[in-house]
Amino acid sequence: MTDPARAVVEDPWPAPRARGPVEATVTLPGSKSLTNRALVLAAVADGPSVVRRALRSRDTTLMAAALTALGASVDTSGEDWRVTPGDLAGDAAVDCGLAGTVMRFVPPVAGLSSGTIAFDGDPHMRQRPVGEVLGALRALGIDVTGEALPFTVRGTGSVPGGTVVVDASASSQFISALLLAGARYDRGVDVRHDGKPVPSLPHIDMTVAMLREHGVEVDDADANRWAVAPGPVRAVDHLIEPDLSNAAPFLALAAVSGGTLTVRDWPRHTTQAGDALRGILAAMGCAVDLGDAGLTVTGPDRLQGVDLDLHDVGELAPAVAALCALADGPSHLRGIAHIRGHETDRLAALATELGRLGADVTEHPDGLELRPAALHGGVFRTYADHRMAHAGVVVGAAVDGVLVEDVATTAKTFPDFAGAWAALLG
Template identity: 75%
Template sequence: MTAPLDDPWPAPRARGPVDAVVTLPGSKSLTNRALVLAAIADGPSVVRRALRSRDSLLMAGALSALGAGIDTSGEDWTVTPARLAGDATVDVGLAGTVMRFVPPVAALGTGLVSFDGDAHMRQRPIGEILAALRALGVDVEGDALPFSLRGSGAVPGGMVTVDASGSSQFVSALLLAGARYDAGIDVRHAGEPVPSLPHIDMTVEILRAHGVVVDTALNDRGEPDRWVVAPGPIKAVDHTIEPDLSNAAPFLGLAAVSGGSVTVRDWPLRTTQAGDALRGLLEQMGCRVALSDEGLTVTGTGELLGIEADLHDVGELTPVVAALCALATTPSHLRGIGHIRGHETDRLAALATELGDLGADVTEHADGLTLRPATLHGGTFHTYADHRMAHAGVVVAAAVGSDDDPVLVENVATTSKTFTDFAPFWASLF
């Protein structure tokens, strides 16, 4: 049994180059998409190397509440499709994928399904999906957590318009269940550009792996921001989950700030994960980056450079990238990320506050951050119940402070959202 952690946690400081080879847990984004499709497929399937974390266990619990049989006892999870009958209560915790992906599935059932979650989750946007389900004929009560819906056993489907500028998950949620709707679904976005488009690409790719027909060519025929899913069965398919590449950010960042070398095993040569952008970002920041069949290796060169970067499509990387920019020797400007104000916390405000309190020279903008070289010091880094904020905190701690003035990371246990026992694993690298 893991010993309780101090809170705030005195995160370790690198006293020299850190050299390590790490194997990361599976992708949360892929695990939860695979579980959703397995739960509404035409037969049993297996999700291999599933991520065992709070978010994925919440997804398994939500789908089980709808009648799916999910055995999470081993590394490979077996899934029997959901009956989608009867009343249910769903705990979304702090998982955006559970809050957004499960309601379109629950709408296929015949019972009253009630949704609620952690207090922090009640601030995250869900109204666009609920409005879309109403437009498709689903009986929905509420516009934010807590809310409930009552299915009639089928969803007519058809065309629906959403403003997905707040989250790409609004599109993915409707696409994942759309093949089971009577007329399929035709999702059209109206609003500012959709963030995190790689996550929609991930959704389209996994749907096609299940034999679902998804037309994205409309985007190339003068109808941008439109995705059409044809009605039909969702074939049962076994999946092997890739490592979570966004969770690699603090480990690769550790190589950068310590002048060491970190290899993340099994980095895919081709992937739709947003975390793959770390390769180019860290190279721009002065690191040596090498991808091979064994994995991705990042080596710090002793000089960490600032960057000008539009992170609109990879906003989840912002906390660790901002932490690295705060430690860089030249200025940085990160833009295109106003949407991350609606993530687990307002990440722009949180980063500006916490990095600033440690001495960083940081300016918060409506859609980004500017960071200039400064000397940082120890202190408490608050996480706001946000696992990515904790990742930023431990990266700063590795490079800053002293035995008498360490960086203390508040509620580092929030990392269990996507990485169980992150803190002891992190500490073992020093």
């Protein structure tokens, strides 16, 4: 993690303060998780397809560029992105940026190429875990050099596939990465997890559901085992849902201001982890209603503390932790040791930055404990992590003088987040 004690902070953004109840309706960009899975499946499919309402953000444009480098054609000129599979031939370089999905989902596809594919990314990215995926690819018959970024995949045009055992306790993306390309392997892929419980299981459910939409046979009947049968990946058009995890700071704004906010087009049924916000906000005292207009949240007079296991929805932890720091009762967020391996060590970062603003917070190996305290203004550092920026602006909506460092890091999944947020607060 970047040194939290460094003195120089360039152009911190004054987080707007909510001076009264915020009343608004917002339309969110598309889901990054759905967009990048749809792009990978489209690139290995048996014909052209369209990803409708694709999220246009740094993570997704990096994915489009990576798949283009491997030989697919990804036309991102419009709202709907057109993908045509191509000959996975020739050498290429892939920039992962800060996108875990690019670093983990693209190497299994690169194994199908007949070239040497070099992977690298931002300096922060070199600390994120990927070794389990690379080791699994070797076991499946792919030539891989390296254990972390930068690394190289040398393809021979086909992958034997078969059974592989991984420890996915650090990230569910390890499983999804192997499943997405697995149908194109000669024997498919049979992935067994051996280790502590897999975090963020809804993301694996999302992967399995999308594979089945493409006509891929997936057996997930047994716990900790996912088997993809070999065969074609049918070309299918996808309509991308709004990114429900990106709804967290907006719905939190209703919670901290006592206002009412509606997120349009909230799906009735979804595999997105962000759907858990409905139950979390209700537990904190909000009124939550899912109707034809979308999801509407009205904040309470006083936010209640909560005791939550966020193991399956760890990406929501930063925004939820910010709410807990503003609650009238104690809170305990558990089951999220794995978010130490996200864009930054989010537990350490949240404890440091919330504590810097006066929060009474204790960092535990797998979570955070927060008690009521009077918060004050100051610089909230983000460590190049978009979810940390979300936490900072939520606190800033309730506390005067909060300055969020590098708010532009939110472009990872939400272009012009700062503009959208400022517009809501006038």
